Amino acid sequence: MLLKSSKINEFRLWGLLLTMGGMLVMIIGLAGVVFDWGTIGRIIAGIFLIIGLISMLGSMAIYFWAGMMSTSAVALDCPECGKRTKMIGKTDRCMFCKTILTVDPAMASEQADTDDTVNEPDTKEATQDTPRN
Numbered sequence: 722m723l724l725k726s727s728k729i730n731e732f733r734l735w736g737l738l739l740t741m742g743g744m745l746v747m748i749i750g751l752a753g754v755v756f757d758w759g760t761i762g763r764i765i766a767g768i769f770l771i772i773g774l775i776s777m778l779g780s781m782a783i784y785f786w787a788g789m790m791s792t793s794a795v796a797l798d799c800p801e802c803g804k805r806t807k808m809i810g811k812t813d814r815c816m817f818c819k820t821i822l823t824v825d826p827a828m829a830s831e832q833a834d835t836d837d838t839v840n841e842p843d844t845k846e847a848t849q850d851t852p853r854n
């Protein structure tokens with residue numbers, strides 16, 4: 722993870738950045754055609770358009786992937802800020818307070834043992850992974 726954010730938020734961000742970047746690159750590439758730079762201009766335009774297209778296809782793939790993962794996301798109330806968040810996989814960050822949450826008891830820190838609810842089928846175990854400063 723490059724950013725300290727929840728996975729869903731991070732995928733959204735990267736999808737957005739890639740779409741914007743791809744569009745920007747394609748617009749820059751069009752300059753090669755608009756300003757009539759001859760063959761070189763056309764080659765540059767072609768390269769930029771391909772880069773932009775790949776970037777936008779990549780963002781589509783990310784959105785698709787994020788959508789697929791969201792279906793298996795677990796909704797739970799964050800034990801830190803009390804807001805309802807979604808987590809993907811066994812470990813993810815809260816969307817709001819960025820606390821690392823996990824459903825894996827092996828990865829949970831010791832301080833989580835105080836409110837351990839492993840045998841409760843109704844409650845998802847969400848524990849804090851890092852000690853707060």
Ligand SMILES: [Zn+2]
Nearest residue numbers: 799802815818
């Ligand atoms: Zn939270």
